[in-house]
Amino acid sequence: MRGVSGYVWADSPLHRMGAGAKLAGLVACVALVVLASSPLELLLVCALVAALVALSRVGWRSAARSAWGLRWFLLAVLVMNAFFFGAEDPVISVGPAHLTVAGAAQGVRVVVRTLLVVVLGTLLTATTRPQELIDGVRALLRPLARVGFPAEAAALAVGVTVQFVPTLLRESRQLMRAQTIRCGTVVSHAIMRRAVSYMRLLVPIFVSAIRRADELSVAMEARGYRLPPSRRAADGGEREMHA
Amino acid sequence: MGEMAVEARGVCHAYVPGRQDLRDVSLDVAPGELVAIVGENGSGKTTLARHINALIPLQEGEIRVFGLDVSDPALVWEVRRTCGMVFQNPENQFVSSVVGEDVAFGPLNFGAAEKDARAAAAAALAAVGLPGFERRDVHGLSGGQQQRVALAGVLASGPRVIVLDEATSMIDPRGRDELMAAVSRVRRERGTTVVWVTHDMELAARADRVVVMRAGEVAAAGAPEDVLADEALLEGAGLEPPLVVRAWHELERAGAVRGPAPVTVEGLVSALCG
Numbered sequence: 165m166r167g168v169s170g171y172v173w174a175d176s177p178l179h180r181m182g183a184g185a186k187l188a189g190l191v192a193c194v195a196l197v198v199l200a201s202s203p204l205e206l207l208l209v210c211a212l213v214a215a216l217v218a219l220s221r222v223g224w225r226s227a228a229r230s231a232w233g234l235r236w237f238l239l240a241v242l243v244m245n246a247f248f249f250g251a252e253d254p255v256i257s258v259g260p261a262h263l264t265v266a267g268a269a270q271g272v273r274v275v276v277r278t279l280l281v282v283v284l285g286t287l288l289t290a291t292t293r294p295q296e297l298i299d300g301v302r303a304l305l306r307p308l309a310r311v312g313f314p315a316e317a318a319a320l321a322v323g324v325t326v327q328f329v330p331t332l333l334r335e336s337r338q339l340m341r342a343q344t345i346r347c348g349t350v351v352s353h354a355i356m357r358r359a360v361s362y363m364r365l366l367v368p369i370f371v372s373a374i375r376r377a378d379e380l381s382v383a384m385e386a387r388g389y390r391l392p393p394s395r396r397a398a399d400g401g402e403r404e405m406h407a
Numbered sequence: 408m409g410e411m412a413v414e415a416r417g418v419c420h421a422y423v424p425g426r427q428d429l430r431d432v433s434l435d436v437a438p439g440e441l442v443a444i445v446g447e448n449g450s451g452k453t454t455l456a457r458h459i460n461a462l463i464p465l466q467e468g469e470i471r472v473f474g475l476d477v478s479d480p481a482l483v484w485e486v487r488r489t490c491g492m493v494f495q496n497p498e499n500q501f502v503s504s505v506v507g508e509d510v511a512f513g514p515l516n517f518g519a520a521e522k523d524a525r526a527a528a529a530a531a532l533a534a535v536g537l538p539g540f541e542r543r544d545v546h547g548l549s550g551g552q553q554q555r556v557a558l559a560g561v562l563a564s565g566p567r568v569i570v571l572d573e574a575t576s577m578i579d580p581r582g583r584d585e586l587m588a589a590v591s592r593v594r595r596e597r598g599t600t601v602v603w604v605t606h607d608m609e610l611a612a613r614a615d616r617v618v619v620m621r622a623g624e625v626a627a628a629g630a631p632e633d634v635l636a637d638e639a640l641l642e643g644a645g646l647e648p649p650l651v652v653r654a655w656h657e658l659e660r661a662g663a664v665r666g667p668a669p670v671t672v673e674g675l676v677s678a679l680c681g
Contacts, residue, residue, distance in 0.1 A: 376499050379494065382462055383494050388484060388564065
């Protein structure tokens with residue numbers, strides 16, 4: 165069963181693993197994705213990610229859900245790379261656009277890397293409850309607190325962001341429905357019109373996110389939350405009351 | 408007269424220079440009292456509520472919460488510990504999607520040890536009728552339950568005053584009734600003072616006292632039977648009397664009843680059958 169915030173209820177070694185270890189593993193896997201350049205290396209990383217998906221027992225559909233949502237963006241990335249990466253030995257040339265084998269290969273590389281990172285991120289949120297994630301971030305950042313990094317505030321920021329994801333997703337769906345009622349379905353439009361429709365959605369979603377963040381900051385302050393001492397001293401007491 | 412839970416004297420506030428969002432507002436709330444503040448949008452209710460919680464700086468006048476001066480920067484956190492605030496949209500108040508974590512947020516901020524904060528969270532959840540909800544996901548709860556979790560989040564810090572700022576406006580009637588029952592239980596068990604900012608006249612009818620705000624001023628204050636039965640006063644403040652009062656006045660005009668209008672359903676039944 166899929167819960168809010170992308171968490172998928174299941175019992176797997178990945179679900180049982182600590183959030184800190186999973187976050188560190190995510191960083192390591194992303195490093196592997198970035199460093200893999202040859203087709204063989206990328207294939208090996210793909211195999212590793214596929215093994216992790218199988219190990220997580222969240223299901224291929226759940227693991228690929230976020231990646232599927234990016235299909236149009238990834239297609240655009242592939243096309244842009246294929247036509248604008250270089251001009252040497254073009255297969256086809258149309259004005260300033262040159263379709264090259266090197267460009268297409270680069271496009272595939274970028275798309276595969278992006279897909280792998282998205283699937284890895286999905287795996288993390290699908291196997292880690294939000295609070296465990298916050299605790300994991302806090303544990304990972306704790307050593308940095310010694311050099312003045314606001315680890316608590318950063319962990320809280322991650323938690324609040326994760327906390328708002330389902331709310332903003334629901335709001336986005338409502339806005340999309342409202343737009344569909346007034347302007348017809350977004351999906352049925354041609355690519356350019358669809359892009360404009362999505363852009364129109366971004367503004368109200370952005371405004372709503374800011375309004376929610378503002379209300380949350382007031383509610384947090386009312387419940388005694390305050391900035392770490394160093395920031396408080398710098399800002400002054402009067403500023404705190406305004407926040 | 409003993410110490411007041413909330414004491415406001417000559418409070419003025421302007422968000423923009425030249426505008427008067429609050430004009431010379433004075434208000435007393437006795438310990439243990441439930442005071443409803445009603446008024447149309449922009450009448451200054453929320454501004455006053457936020458002043459009581461020291462969330463906006465006081466520009467003119469004086470507000471004390473159990474003797475604590477809200478304008479004293481050294482007392483800000485003590486004021487907020489003494490006076491908790493529940494906001495309109497429950498979803499915009501949560502810092503964690505796990506109920507227990509969210510409710511323990513306040514006590515931890517006020518310096519409680521982890522174990523004590525967890526215990527306070529469990530007790531607060533029980534007080535609002537949600538015992539054992541610590542491990543639940545806030546997004547899986549109904550609107551009424553979410554708002555009760557928000558109330559528990561405030562109660563966990565042990566406030567002596569709770570300000571509810573339009574806390575029922577985004578939840579369904581059943582959720583509203585659940586929240587009202589939870590607030591009544593908290594008042595009964597803890598003797599907490601409640602200031603309830605609302606548009607809901609049926610809710611205001613159940614308060615000990617009603618304060619009507621109009622254009623940043625206190626237009627009237629008194630017992631619900633006196634204030635909510637005054638159609639002209641409420642109309643002037645952009646409000647409608649409770650349905651019971653409107654029905655009574657219609658019956659009065661038809662010559663079916665006489666006397667002061669009841670403001671609650673129970674009062675109506677008593678007036679008609681008693």
